[in-house]
Amino acid sequence: MNAAAKRLRTIFVVVPCLFMVALLLLPAFNGFLLSFDHRGPSFANYRFLFEDSMFWRALANNLLVPIGSLVVEFVLGLALALTLTARRTRSALIETAAILPFAIPEIVILTLARYIFMPRGYLNGALAITGMHPLPWLSPHSSLAMLTVIVVDAWHVTPVVMLMLMAGLQTIPVELYEAARLDGASTLATFRFVTLPMLIPAIVGALILRGIDALRIFSTVLVLTGPEGVPVLSTYSYSLWDDAQKPHEAMAAAMILALMVTIIGLGGLALARRFSRDAGAPA
Amino acid sequence: MYLPRTSSHSRFHNATRSLTLVVAMLVSGCHSSPAPDQLNIALAVFPDEAASYRAFVTDFESRHHVHVNILAQTYSDILQAMRVQAASRGSLDLVELDLAQLGEAHGYAQPLDSVVSATEHGLFSDQAWDAATIDRHLYFVPHRLMWQAMIYNRIEVPQPPETWSDLERFALEHPGKLALKGARYEGAICDVMPFIWTAGGDECAPDSPGSLRGLNFLQQLAPHLNDESAVFREMSVLEAQARGSVWIHFNWPFAIGYLRAKALAPSVNLSAPIPAGPDGRATPLGGGYLAIPNSAPHPKLAAEFIQYLLTADTQARLSRELGWYGSVPPPPNSEDAKLYAGYVAMRPYVRARPTVDCYPDLSEEWRRTIRAVLFDDTAPASAIAASIGSAQDRCDCAKSSSGSAL
Numbered sequence: 001m002n003a004a005a006k007r008l009r010t011i012f013v014v015v016p017c018l019f020m021v022a023l024l025l026l027p028a029f030n031g032f033l034l035s036f037d038h039r040g041p042s043f044a045n046y047r048f049l050f051e052d053s054m055f056w057r058a059l060a061n062n063l064l065v066p067i068g069s070l071v072v073e074f075v076l077g078l079a080l081a082l083t084l085t086a087r088r089t090r091s092a093l094i095e096t097a098a099i100l101p102f103a104i105p106e107i108v109i110l111t112l113a114r115y116i117f118m119p120r121g122y123l124n125g126a127l128a129i130t131g132m133h134p135l136p137w138l139s140p141h142s143s144l145a146m147l148t149v150i151v152v153d154a155w156h157v158t159p160v161v162m163l164m165l166m167a168g169l170q171t172i173p174v175e176l177y178e179a180a181r182l183d184g185a186s187t188l189a190t191f192r193f194v195t196l197p198m199l200i201p202a203i204v205g206a207l208i209l210r211g212i213d214a215l216r217i218f219s220t221v222l223v224l225t226g227p228e229g230v231p232v233l234s235t236y237s238y239s240l241w242d243d244a245q246k247p248h249e250a251m252a253a254a255m256i257l258a259l260m261v262t263i264i265g266l267g268g269l270a271l272a273r274r275f276s277r278d279a280g281a282p283a
Numbered sequence: 284m285y286l287p288r289t290s291s292h293s294r295f296h297n298a299t300r301s302l303t304l305v306v307a308m309l310v311s312g313c314h315s316s317p318a319p320d321q322l323n324i325a326l327a328v329f330p331d332e333a334a335s336y337r338a339f340v341t342d343f344e345s346r347h348h349v350h351v352n353i354l355a356q357t358y359s360d361i362l363q364a365m366r367v368q369a370a371s372r373g374s375l376d377l378v379e380l381d382l383a384q385l386g387e388a389h390g391y392a393q394p395l396d397s398v399v400s401a402t403e404h405g406l407f408s409d410q411a412w413d414a415a416t417i418d419r420h421l422y423f424v425p426h427r428l429m430w431q432a433m434i435y436n437r438i439e440v441p442q443p444p445e446t447w448s449d450l451e452r453f454a455l456e457h458p459g460k461l462a463l464k465g466a467r468y469e470g471a472i473c474d475v476m477p478f479i480w481t482a483g484g485d486e487c488a489p490d491s492p493g494s495l496r497g498l499n500f501l502q503q504l505a506p507h508l509n510d511e512s513a514v515f516r517e518m519s520v521l522e523a524q525a526r527g528s529v530w531i532h533f534n535w536p537f538a539i540g541y542l543r544a545k546a547l548a549p550s551v552n553l554s555a556p557i558p559a560g561p562d563g564r565a566t567p568l569g570g571g572y573l574a575i576p577n578s579a580p581h582p583k584l585a586a587e588f589i590q591y592l593l594t595a596d597t598q599a600r601l602s603r604e605l606g607w608y609g610s611v612p613p614p615p616n617s618e619d620a621k622l623y624a625g626y627v628a629m630r631p632y633v634r635a636r637p638t639v640d641c642y643p644d645l646s647e648e649w650r651r652t653i654r655a656v657l658f659d660d661t662a663p664a665s666a667i668a669a670s671i672g673s674a675q676d677r678c679d680c681a682k683s684s685s686g687s688a689l
Contacts (some may be wrong), residue, residue: 228466229514243467245643
C-alpha cells in the first residue's frame with residue numbers, strides 16, 4: 001500500500017473516531033459529570049431520585065415491561081418464523097402482513113394503537129357492539145395499562161425477532177430433517193431435538209439484541225400513557241428534564257438507565273459467548 | 284486492494300476537499316449570526332399560531348425594513364436555549380417565557396426598565412408587571428397574558444357548577460366526567476392553585492389552614508375524577524372533552540379555539556368561571572412574557588419590537604387577529620364574547636404564581652403533594668410533610684404574590 005492510500009485509510013478511520021468522541025463519548029462523559037453536579041459535586045441528584053416514589057416505579061417497570069415484551073415477541077416471532085418457513089409455497093401477502101408492523105413508522109403505529117386502546121377507542125367500541133363492558137386499557141397505574149404497553153411494544157417489533165429466527169431456520173441443513181423423518185421422529189420430537197438446538201444461536205442473538213433494545217423503551221410508553229401512566233426510566237428522565245426543568249436529576253436517571261443497559265448487555269454478551277463456545281466445543 | 288497512484292491521489296484530494304468543506308460548514312455554522320436586518324424571535328406557539336403571528340408582524344417588518352424570523356418552540360426548549368446563549372453567544376433576539384420560568388430566567392435577560400414607558404405600563408395590571416419585576420428591575424414584558432376558565436359540555440351540563448358544593452355534587456352524580464390536569468407538570472399547579480387560593484391558602488405556605496382546606500376539598504373530589512386525570516395535560520384533557528369522555532375541566536383560552544375549529548363550540552362546549560370557593564374565585568395568570576437575552580445580537584431592534592407590541596393598536600390587533608385577550612377583551616355581543624365568557628368573567632380574579640429563583644423546586648414539591656393527595660389517597664398534611672418538608676428546607680418565597688385584577 002502506498003503512502004497516499006495509507007493517508008486515505010487513516011482519514012477514514014480518524015474522522016469517524018473523532019465523530020464518535022465528539023458526539024457520543026464527550027456528551028456521555030459530560031452527562032456523567034452533570035449527574036453529580038448540584039451546585040458543586042454532590043450525590044444530591046441521586047438522593048432526589050431515591051426519595052421519589054415514581055423513580056422506583058419507573059425502575060421496576062423498566063424491568064417488567066421489557067421482560068414481558070420480550071416473552072410475547074419471542075413466542076409470536078418463533079411461531080411466525082416456523083409457520084412461514086414451513087410453508088411449501090411462499091405467500092408475499094402473508095410475509096408482508098407479518099413484517100408490516102415494523103415497516104410502519106413508529107409514531108404512526110403508536111398513534112394508531114392509542115386510538116385503538118383509548119377509553120372511547122376502537123377496541124372499546126367493538127366491545128360495546130358485542131354487548132361487553134368497555135375496559136380501561138390505558139388507565140394510569142393499572143396492570144392492564146402495563147399489559148397494553150407490553151402488547152403494543154411487542155406487536156411493533158415482533159417482525160425483527162421473526163426475521164432473525166427465520167434466518168436461523170434457513171441455516172439448518174435439510175438432511176437433519178430427512179434423517180429425523182427416516183428415524184420416525186414425530187413433529188414435536190423433530191422440533192425439540194433438531195430445530196430448537198440448531199436454532200439456539202439465533203435465539204440467543206435475537207434475545208440479546210431485542211433485550212437491550214427493549215430496556216430503552218420510550219416512545220411506546222410516552223404515546224400510550226404519558227410519562228406518569230406506566231413510567232419507565234427514559235420517560236421519567238424526560239419528564240424531569242422537560243416538565244420539572246431539572247436537567248441534572250434527569251441526567252442522574254439517564255445514568256442509572258445507562259448502567260442498567262450496560263450491565264444487562266454485558267451479561268447477555270457473556271451468555272452469548274458461552275453458548276457459542278459450547279456449540280463449538282467437541283462433543 | 285491495489286490503488287493506482289493517480290487514483291489514490293485523486294481520492295485523497297477529493298477526500299481532503301470534502302473534509303475541508305464539512306469542517307468549513309461546521310465552523311461557519313458555529314459562528315453564523317443573523318443578518319443585521321433580521322430579528323429572531325422564539326415563541327412558544329403551535330405551528331399554525333406561528334403562521335398567524337408571521338402574518339401579524341409584517342406591519343413591523345415594513346415599518347422597520349427588517350425580516351422577523353419566528354421560531355416556534357416549547358417553553359422549556361426556549362429557556363434551555365437562553366441558558367446556552369447566556370454562556371456563549373447565540374442568535375436569539377427575543378424569547379417568550381412562561382410565567383413559571385421568570386424567576387430563573389431573569390439571570391439571562393437584559394433589564395427593560397428604559398424600554399417600557401408609563402403609558403405602555405397602563406396596558407396591563409400592576410400584578411402582571413409585578414410578576415415581571417425582580418430585584419426592582421423589569422426584565423420581562425407581558426406578551427399574551429391568559430388565565431384559566433372552566434370548559435363545560437353545555438348539552439350534558441346545562442347549569443355549570445358555580446360553587447365548590449355545586450362542583451362536588453356534579454362529581455358525585457357524574458363519576459369520571461370531571462377531570463383535572465394531574466400529570467406531574469406545571470399544569471397540575473395551575474388546576475389546583477385556584478382551589479388552594481380560594482380556600483385562603485398559598486403555595487408559599489403549604490401547611491397553612493387554607494392550603495390544607497383546599498387540599499382536603501380536592502381529596503373529596505379525587506375518587507370521582509376521570510381515571511386519566513393522573514396523566515392528563517392540556518391537549519389530552521381537551522381531546523377527552525372533545526370526545527365527550529370528560530364534561531368539565533379547566534383550561535387555557537386556546538382550548539376554546541381548538542373546540543371551535545372542530546365545530547364543538549359553541550354548539551357543545553362553552554367556557555364558564557371556575558367555581559367559587561370559601562374565599563371567592565381565583566385563576567392562575569399564565570402565558571408568555573418576552574425577554575431580550577443577555578447576548579442578543581440586535582437588542583435595540585428587539586426593544587423597538589417590544590415598544591411596537593405595547594401600543595393600544597397592536598394589542599387590539601393581537602386580540603382580533605390571534606384571539607389573545609391579554610389586555611383587550613373580545614367585543615361585546617360578538618361570538619368570541621360568548622365563547623370566551625368564562626375567561627372574561629375570571630379577569631378580575633387572576634393571580635400570579637411567585638416569580639422566585641427556586642420556583643422550579645417549589646413547583647416540583649407541590650406536584651408531588653398534589654399527586655399524593657389525588658391519586659395515592661394520602662392525607663394532605665402527610666403529603667405536605669413528605670413532599671415539601673419543614674419550613675427551613677423550603678424555597679424562600681420572600682417575593683410573594685397577592686391576588687389582584689388585571
